[in-house]
Each structure stands twice: as structure tokens, then as C-alpha cells.
Amino acid sequence: MTMQKVYVGGRGEMAVRTLPDSGVRSDRTGREAGRCSWPLRSGERAVGRWSVAQRAAEREETESRDRLRLAALALVQRAFETYARLPMTGLFPAGLRSAMPEVVHDATEAYGWNAARPRPATPSGTEILEADWVAGHTLTLAPADRAILIGLGLSLSLRAIGRKVGLSHERVRQRGNALLLALAAAYEAKGKRL
Template sequence: MARRRPAGRGGLSPSEIADRLEEAARTLRRLPDPPGSGPRGYGRSWPEYIHEAKDAYGWHEARLRVRPSPADIQQMEECFDWLRLVPVEEAQILWWRAEGLRWREVAIRAGCVRQTAWRRWVAALATIAKKLEARG
């Protein structure tokens, strides 16, 4: 995947901002769980014990989590800063769409009709693009 230009230089289009927010959501999902995120006293250092032979030889789907690079994390944090440029309600709509929620679910969570949620999403992307270009 080719790296995009940093947001500070030149303006990003609203569609590029939406793409970067989706990348940030994917990066956040790929981050490892922090130590101590589960209940206390339930950590273990031993691997899972295999109870049956059929479970030992790859009958289950492999679970592989590729950790993001420092550059991916830096871009994700930059996107979080962008969300501060718009009101909280609009930032939530932007993030829900970046996580891949369908418009119907976004509208239900935002408490409005689908078309209004879409208009707020477009307006928030345009606002971020305008403010980034003004910073530029």
C-alpha cells in the first residue's frame, strides 16, 4: 500500500480524509490489547491446553493479528486530531462510518434520518478539509 502525503502539506480532499479515517479504524483494530485490559487475576502465561487430538492439528481457523507499524499508528493519531476539528456529534458519525457501519445503523445511533446523517458526514469531511488547508 502506497503511503499518502502528510495532511499538513497541501490540502486533502474529503474522500481522501474518509479513506484515512477508515485506515485509522483498521489500525486501531489491529493494535494489541493492553496488559491488564481483562479482569484481574485471570491472566495466564501458559498456552491453551488442547483437550482433543482433532483440535491440535489446524482444524480451527488461524487467528493472526498483524501489528501496525509506528507510521500507521502516527497516521491514526493524526486522524484522531482531525476529529477534534468538528463537533462531537459529527465526529461520531465520521468514526462510525470509518468503522464500517451501514448508514441505517449510523442514523439510528445519531438519532436522525439516513439522509441527514449522510449530510452531516459530508459537511464534517468538508469542514476538516477546509481547516486542514487553512493550517497548511
């Protein structure tokens, strides 16, 4: 994330976070010290109060955090989908337990009148590695944090997750957002992009 800089009359370029909201005053050159300008995408410059520039920078930072949080949530959900698509050979149906054919439950099943259910595609190696990394990261968390992250990945409601871990839904939302941002930071530290 790049730090946004603005031109402040009489002070030169300053980082937006360090700008005080001091209102409109004139500096030594006679310009308004409480106003600043910043570049727009069109190539022109916008002029406004410091507080406007600060709010714009905070909005941009909030949007960036929301993008990272949603990307991390998608990463957790992809991990669950990957595990759901893994084949269960040897466990179901019958597998190695018996050589008997499976039981036919009704006539529609016996004569093939019911619609065939296609199996989901087997996940690739990179999808499995990504899911394993997410599972490994989840196991390093405290039990309550692990339950929150898993609940978010399964798209459970915040209230249901809160009942499980003993927190209010607002606290679950706050901790969940922090966990997702930490997951995104760890994933990017690994060298991958979300």
C-alpha cells in the first residue's frame, strides 16, 4: 500500500496521515494553510481542506482492507471446496469392505429413471497445496479463532459462530476481519498474491 502525499501550501508535499485538521488559516505566503491539493486520475489537481484529503486516504485504505479481507475469505472457502471435491476411494460406496453390489432402494434407481449426478472435478495439485496451507495456518490459531475462521469459511451466520465460541456477533465480526487480514498478510508473505 502506498502512502498518499498531498501538496500543502507553504509546506510542500506531506503524507496524508500526518496532516492535522487545523481549519483554514493563512500561512506566511498568504495562502490558506488549511487547504491542500492532490492529483486526480484525469491529471488535474483537486483542492480541498486537509480533512477532505484525510477522509479520501482513509476511504482508500478501508477499501484496500476490504478487498484483502474478501480475497482471504475466498481463499478459505476455496480450501473447503477443494476438500469437498477430493475423492473418497475405499470409504464409500462399499469400497474394500464387501464384494456385494450396492443396495437398490427403489424402482426409479433400479431402472435408471433418476437423473445421473455428475461428480465434481478432482482438484489439481496446486489447489490441494493451497488448501493444505490454509489448513496448516488454521491449526496455528487459538481454538476460538480457529472456530471463527472455519465458520466464516463455511458461510455460517455470525450469530451461529458467536454461540459456538461464546461471543457476540459484533465481536465475531471484528475478530473474523482481523483473522482474515492476518491470513492475507501471511499468504502474501509466503510469496503469493491474493
